[in-house]
Amino acid sequence: MNNYKSYTLEDFLHDESFRNWVQGVGNQEVFWITFLNKFPEKQEVFRQAEHIIRAADVPADRISEREIRNEVQLFIERAGQIDPTVSGIPVASGRPRIFTQKIFVRWAISVAAMLLVSVGLNWYLNKTKTEASGLTALRTGPADLVQTSNDTGKPLKMTLADGSEVVLSPKSYLRYPSQFADSSRIVYLVGEASFSVKRQGQSFLVYTGEVITKVLGTRFVVRAFDQDKKITVQVQTGKVSVYVAKPKLVHSEKEVKGLIITANQAAIFEKDISQLSKTLVKNPEKLTKSSVENISRYDEVPLPVILHDLEKAYGITVQFDARNFMDCRITATLSNESMYEKLDILCRTISASYEIVDGQIIVSGKGCQ
Structure with a gap:
């Protein structure tokens, strides 16, 4: 067992597993991605060794x-x-x-x-x-990883081997196999990307530093730039699970601490305190298959009915005391406002308030007597 607490620059440079990871080779991707979370005091020497290995791996064909x-x-x-x-x-x-x-x-x-x-x-x-953006083959174990970098100022659309679509944001890159294995579909993201995953039998996993996003088939956005203090996962449709990677998961330990997030919800991982939490996206959008196509005119309609309509339209749970608000009759026209603006209008009408807790909306107030 290596004593990583006392690792020096020379130790990193002589560590075959570390060199393989830097060069895109090997099978300990998760361990080295989460290394600095366990040994933050090694960040400077870790980065120095990484830069030296990357520089040494560049073909010296420009200057003789x-x-x-x-x-x-x-x-x-x-x-x-x-x-x-x-x-x-x-x-x-x-x-x-x-x-x-x-x-x-x-x-x-x-x-x-x-x-x-x-x-x-x-x-x-x-x-x-x-270097122009494009595909670069990177060896990793029995299969080859491919890397797509977006060095342009515009989003780059690409299609993976399973038919899933990815829109890669500027200054981002994605590593993935040219052909997915039968057991799982795994990709590695640095930066930001929007995923439209094609539903298949095996899971689709996105590794972003310490956070893993697992789905079967859905649309979501992951943002994980190195300089950001947070990693965010926003779901547009469907459902995903988000959890923190464990370098060495004990076989008998079946419980994985994570979050289940659905449409218009977001998972946020704060790097400094290693905390994962759930909230709502900044601008929730109506679900494409909502049973409520238009929320517009209400004439003396009980507030609980309107709140249930909002739940169906945006796929977000709204918690409230139905008996307390049943006598609150609302007359309003709601059209192009955002979901939060609609809630503001409703709450002002009856002197109530709302807050976001664990990816849900909680409406509270005295009600209408």
């Missing part, structure tokens, strides 16, 4: 060794022609000029080396940033 040697030699020759006393470099008194010149040349060589490292790093970063 001969060009590098020529540039270094030219820099040293020019540096050797500079008088150290004129260049502003302090020279110890009493030392021969030839000796100080050697020190200066050594200093110039060090500067040249640092300069070349900086140039090489900038070239690699620029190459990565400007």
